Amino acid sequence: MVSADRPTRGDRVFRRANAVVLTLVVAVTLYPFVNIIARSFSGERQIRAGEVTLWPRGVNLTTYKLVFQDSMFWRNYGNTVLYTVVSTAVAMVLTTCYAYVLSKRQLRGRTALIGIAVFTMFFTGGLIPNYVLITSLGLKNSIWAIALPNAISVFNLLVMKAFFESLPSDLEEAAQIDGLSTYGILLRIVLPLSKAVVATMVLFYSVSFWNSWFSAFLYLDRADLMPVTVYLRNMILGATGGSNAGAATEQLSQVGANIQSVTIVLTALPILCVYPFVQRYFVKGVMLGAVKG
């Protein structure tokens, strides 16, 4: 604590250097965001001419109006919200249960259960077998094709397991003596004490579901089922793909650069809004999980 009261010279230099470096990092990280936002409010011509950097040029709001009017965009946006909420809920229930079970050292076959989970970190069935599996389970074109295959992220599972292991076992024993069942212990004692890690996991899962596009692209066949990420990807990459470049010139007409920017801004917005509020748990949660008590 002494050093905190009276920082040495070295400390001061270090802090300044730190501040400078971090400010630079922030600027570098922030620039693309600010640029995209500026683009989204700019005119197509100014974007094409490369005039837009930090501040909108040729301000226009018609692009926002245009995108707001696109029913497919909102439909896909709604899908994303739905998929994210349901998938995160499923993922949280399954991951919590699995992690809690694994944290009990007295459990027989615990190593095998961990092994099964960790195995999937290193080996996957591959694209086509996975597709065949999902299809023959009849999950295609349903929300479960997105929610179930990604319901347990092994990394998150291990973080959570470590966190549960760090809880003092005396607490649970006391609860047991007081007559709580196993589920009662989990729901009334363990979970309320694990808010930090739960919040972190919710954040991890929801961000990854919000951003994910591949399983939706693979397992869904209708445009109105797609999440907004697929819509966005198609809009940005679709018209600029190189494979057809030599052939069909009709296909080359591009979606306007400002429409792309508006869509990107609208898609990133919810995550940007939520992140700051969950972030404090996030740091705490990861730390707690990482250091076993």
Next chain:
Amino acid sequence: MKNRGQLSRRQLLAAAGFVGLATLTSCGSGDDGTDSKDLAKKQDGAMKEYKAGQQFRATEALSFSMLHNNNPVYPTKDGWLFWKELTKRTRVTLKPVDVPLADYEKKRGVLIGSGDAPFLIPKTYHPSEVAFVSSGAILPVSDYVDLMPNFRAKVKKWGLEPEIDSIRQSDGKYYLLPGLHERVRSGYSLSLRTDVLDKHGLSLPTTWDEVYDVLKALKDEYPSKYPMTDRWSTNTPFPCGALFQYLGQAYGVRAGWSYDNISYDGKAKKFVSTASQDGYRGMVEYLRKLVAEKLLDPEAFTQQDDQAVQKLLAEKSYVISANPQELVQNYRYNLKKQVKGAKIEMVPVPLGPAGPVVNSGSRLENGVMVSSKALDADTFVAMMQFVDWLWYSDDGQELCKWGVEGVTFTKSGGTYKLKDGITLMGSDPDAPKDLQKDFGFFNGVFTYGGSWELVSSNFSADEKKFQDGMAQRQELPIGPAHPLRSAEQEQATLWDTPLKDHTIQNTLKFVLSKRPMAQWDDFLTELKAKNLQQLVDLHNKAADRFEKENG
């Protein structure tokens, strides 16, 4: 020794695979033998008499699944008039499986690989169908073109047999129903700022020598600028894909987007290496001169398209590659806002040593694959008739492109005109409806190819002028069919990629003067060391074999 050991192991594996396949197919060949006869049992909904030029109408309501490329410019809608009109005329409902355009190939691969592919798989560019041939998942459609009178009539009328032969596989069959063009449609050429040329008393060039003179004259007027910049250098292994393609064509060689390690030499009547053709060297020397004299922006070979266009709009350059759409919708549209009095025009591809020629083989377009599972359906015959009508009949093509007469367009003589209030690719910015977005016509999945009258019916004045200029050119001779067997194909792929990389890298080095021209022969020797001759021989051998077997 080691190598030989590996090879024999691979052969062993291949042999094992063949045995496996043979047993599989021998079970299947029972069906195969009866297939042609069994078509009699697959007549549900089919028309008894279906001829070219006749309206196809199923005898009962049918539906077929189809992979559908969902284009972000005109996203799929269920309510499109196209779907309704199609059902009304043919009693067929298409059930589209929507795939975002950005990843169309990937999903197509997964669906076919997992045996879950829809019956119809359009928007397939040759040679990407080859990858699926050995799996047996897609149908050798050549066996069933008897059911497709319009297709056969057009192939015959437009003399497309050599082109069709060029997509045959080693079993003599083809697996893709390609789009057919009556005439070659040229896409890309140079565009120049005509107002700047006029100002300095220069006229539009018609040969590459004149292009050089014009650029030189512009350089004298604006010594600090590069008179020409270029684009289409990203998303392609061969930078400046368009420029190399049409410049190479003027030298009688395939470069840029159409580059291939081997080319057919019409005079010698055999396949030769592209890079060792004299024309290839001529092309490289020409560009080298442009770059060395600072007439062509060296960044052209690396920059993004947007950067190139920005240079044009900011008047840092006056010459750039174009296609008719880009010319009108991008360059001219934006120049008008940016530079007062700016005019830009596209010239027919300037002539070079090869004379007035165009690359061959460009009369085939992307096309339709048919899933093997479709053959099991009782509606197979009707489906093939339907495909024939929709993609190959005049009426079908007109429906796909322009829609319904009186509703979306009117026609007088050979001229199509959109109804008031309907726009197509910005033709009428104030129109409330869009032919593609709101009606589902002019969809790239269905609309390509056809008679010159139909293909040219939507040309802008600029494109018409350009195409008319190009229409006089003679097509370079097309190579004979030379399909490789699957083991050969594997070997060829192993040789192809390093050869291609090396050729492209060094082409750029020579063009950018990073390598002296004196080392050109060394470069060719390096290619030889990478099995170039073996590759050429392999293809010539395949051509001989194909001719012997299929005459």
